[in-house]
Every structure is written in C-alpha cells, then in structure tokens.
Amino acid sequence: MLHEFVTAYGDAIIVRAREKVGHRRRPPVSASELENGVPVFLTQLSDTLRCELTASPYSAEAIGATAARHGRDLLGLGFNVSQVVHDYGDICQAITELALEQNAPIAIEEFHTLNRCLDTAIAEAVTEHARLTAQRAGTEETERLGQMAHELRHLLNAAFLAFQTLKHGAVAINGSTGMVLGRSLVGLRDLIDSTLAEVRLGAGIQRRERLTVAEFIDEIAVTANLHAEYRDIHLLVERVDRELAVNADPQLLASAVTNLLNNAFKYTHAGGRVVLRVNHEHERVMIEVEDECGGIPDSAADRFQSFGERRGSDRTGLGLGLAIARKAVKAHGGDIHIRNIPGTGCVFTIEVPVAEAVSRPAVL
Secondary structure, eight states, X not given: OHHXXXXXXXXXXXXXXXXXXXXXXXXXXXXXXXXXXXXXXXXXXXXXXHHHTSSSOOOHHHHHHHHHHHHXXXXXXXXXXHHHHHHHHHHHHHHHHHHHHTTOXXXXXXXXHHHHHHHHHHHHHHHHHHHHHHHHHHHHHXXXXXXXXXXXXXXXXXXXXXXXXXXXXXXXXXXXXXXXXXHHHHHHHHHHHXXXXXXXXXXXXXXXXXXXXXXXXXXXXXXXXXXXXXXXXXXXEOOOOTTOEEEEOHHHHHHHHHHHHHHXXXXXXXXXXXXXXXXXXXXXXXXXXXXXXXXXXXXXXOTTSTTOOOSSSOOOSOSOHHHHHHHHHHTTTOEEEEEEETTTEEEEEEEEEOOOOOOOOOOO
16 A cells, blocks of 8 residues: 555655755755655655545545645745745655555555645645745735835935925025935935836836946946035045946946945945945956945845845835845846955945947948
C-alpha cells in the first residue's frame, strides 16, 4: 500500500526531496523550507493516503482545509507561492522515484489518488497563500497612503505657517523662516516626483532618449544646490565628460539621482559636504553621491526596502526614496551599490550602461 510505503520510507523520501529542493535554482531555497516544509508536506500526504483507503476517506474539503493551513504557515515562514508549488511536486517525484527503485507494489489507482491529493493540496495552499498575500499587500498599501497623506500634511502645514509669518512682514524672507518655507516646498516637490516615478514604474511606462550626462547632471544640480543651501550643506559637483551619454528616461533617472541626493542631504550634518560625480568604466556610467553621514551602522536590514530602516535620528519622509531609486535604475539595466566609509560617510553609486557613440558621417 502506498501509505505504508510512505511511512516505511519516510526518512528516505525526506532526504531525496530535500536534495531536490537544495539543488533547485529557482525559486531559491530557504533554510526553513528544508527544515520544516518538506517533512510537513510528507506528513500531510501520508495521512491523506491512509485515510483514502478506509471506510471514511479523507474528503476533498478536509484535504483542502489542511493544505490551506499549510499555505498560511508557509506564508508566515516567508515562502513564496512558487516554493509552495515546487515543494509539493518535489515530494511527489521523490515518492515515485523511490517506489520504482524499491519495486514497491503500488497500484495505479494509488498513484491516481496521490496525484489527486496533490492537485487538491496545491490548489488550496496556493489559493490561501495568494489570498493572504493580497490581503497583506492591501494593508501595506493603505498604510503607505496614510503615511504619504501624513507627510504631505506635515510639509503643507510647515509651508503654510512659514508663509503666514513672512506675510506679516515680521521677519525677512532670507532668514530662518524663509529657509523653513524653502525646505517644505522642496520636500513637497520631491515627494510628488517620487510618487510619479513609482506610478510610472508600476505601469511599465518609459520614454527613453539619448541624454548627455553632463547636461543631465547640470540640470539636477540647479535644484540640488537650493536643497543643499536650505540645509546649510555644501554641494560639490565635479566636472563631467561632455561626450559621455546614456539612453534613459530623463524623469525616472533624475528621480533616482535626486532621491540619492536628498538622502545624502538628510543625513549629512549642517556644514558638511555632499559630492556628486560621474565616472566611466567598462562601458558603464557610474553616478556617485558621497555624503558625510558618519557611516552606515552594521545592520542586516536592506537599505533599499520600502519603509526600510533609517540611518539616523531623522525619521521624516516615507522611507521610499532608495526603493524607488533602485527600481528606476534597474529599469535601465543597471543597479545601485553602497560603499560604506566608517566614521565618515558612504557613497551611493548608480551604474547604468553607456550609450553607443553616435557615428559621424565621413567628410568627403
């Protein structure tokens, strides 16, 4: 009987299934999957197969309910939906291979039962996993919109209060109150720009064109200098090769660079320096933003995760800047790297492909 075979060779099936999971390239294997997922799947299948041969077989509803619980458990362990599907398949394949090797007397009907149980289990586990994932995503989106509304209100209130004070003529526009107004307006602009960039990335909208990197950096530097001035930070923009070019969506790439600059201004102390430079190496363009944040503390947190851990005491903003910046750069076939300089600061580098040189017609 198949359930007897599964019980007798349970350990061997687990070893073989774990080997299949461990050698799988995609989806990537997790430690919890090897330790918890495979044995749990096998126990469920063994119980189901045993009950199928009794006077009161496991009903499809009961199998589905058990699988749904597994779907919830696996989501809690961090499993993605592909892992759920592949793990059930690995278990089935391990049982089949081992049964053939051992010449186990298993009837065709029992294999049909196994496949039917697996089909039901996969469907219910995936359905429950997807339902909870969507629910979680909806909750996160609601929280995100709430935080964005809070940030917008905060910036608008600060700008309004500064404007009211300046309107009464009690203080000069170039004083501290004017700086508050300027910082608030810059914050509003950056928040709107980041949101628009995120919407375009989500919709897969790109409008690429050939950009001269020097002109691109010059345009960004104009508004970046104002932001730096409001925070009493010196922005140094190094000279850029005028021949260097990239094929990019100006708005998306500008959003990525601006987010890195805003991040640098936010964590660099007043009187400090932020450097914007461009390098070119191996057909790649590197746009670097170097700050004086004091260095990034040791942490396992992903700095590019939405609503991720902040570097310092400043908790303003939504924590979306770096996440959106990386998405924008990856959409251009590049990536962002971080180089930590302990005790001094860090360097964020945007790396994108260089544009091919424009061929010039031969002079006759």
